[in-house]
Amino acid sequence: MPRPTSVEDIEESLRRAASPDQVQLIAKRVPRDQIIGVRMKYTFDLAKSHRDLDLDVVRDLIRSHWYEMRMVAISILDARARRFAPMTPERTALYELYLGEHQHIDTWDLVDRAAPRVVGEYLLDRSRSPLHALSRSSNPWERRTAIVASFWIIRHGEPDDPLTILTTLADDPETFVQTALGTAVRELRRHHPEAAVEFEKDHTLSRAAQRAAGVGRSDPITK
Structure with missing residues (x-):
């Protein structure tokens, strides 16, 4: 090539x-x-x-x-x-480039390809306030980034910030936000089952979220 x-x-x-x-x-x-x-x-x-x-x-x-x-x-x-390790200047440059150009990241697979590592892993040992800001964005792809980046935190950290983000977006009208939310619930069930039970007790998942959260059904997210 x-x-x-x-x-x-x-x-x-x-x-x-x-x-x-x-x-x-x-x-x-x-x-x-x-x-x-x-x-x-x-x-x-x-x-x-x-x-x-x-x-x-x-x-x-x-x-x-x-x-x-x-x-x-x-x-x-x-x-x-x-x-590169998350605390290196190189990772900061990648993170800032992703968020700075987010208006051009406008399909679910563009979000899913990089958000877990470029954003989620980067914020694992930093403030998660950028994810909360994204979850309140008027841009649905930024809201999806907030959830998809949270996958890394669900898998490698504590669930509090992801739960807050999922609560913010529980009733989001956009299908591609809901499918990401369902996948996040599935990840919570795997890594923090008690937190998943509490979330699902308080929120009724949309059909799109239910399908993504179901056993054997996977929203295609880059590992």
Whole structure:
């Protein structure tokens, strides 16, 4: 695979790998006019092999009109986050880039690809106030980030902040917020069962949340 170093190089590499059948598949979740038509495996491999791309280029990729270019950028953030400890300046730069460009992170899979590590792991030993602020956002994708980032805290920390966020969003009208909420409830059942019982006693899950929380049903979140 070639090693592009600019936005134009990334786009050229993606277009060489495009196929019409992928446009049909991706159009089920993304507006057709934003799709190049590239298999996700190629997109993820491209990001992994270029995880050291300059962050200014990554920022430009996030701002791209094209979905796959945004996915490359978000996947680079996730790949980089796996290489550095949360307290390093590198992780701060990744976290700030994700939140600073959130208006361009506008599909469930873009959120899910990076929010657990880039945001959740970063905040594990820091104040969770940014997650609470996101949970009150008018942008549904920022609200989804608040929940998806909380997965890391549910799995590796205490449940108090995630529970507060879930309570804030328990009646959220957006389906993609509700599916994330259901997955969070499933994670609570695994890691903090008593807290999950109390939450479910006080809140009636929507159908979307119930499906995501159900045994054997998984909302697709990056591990």
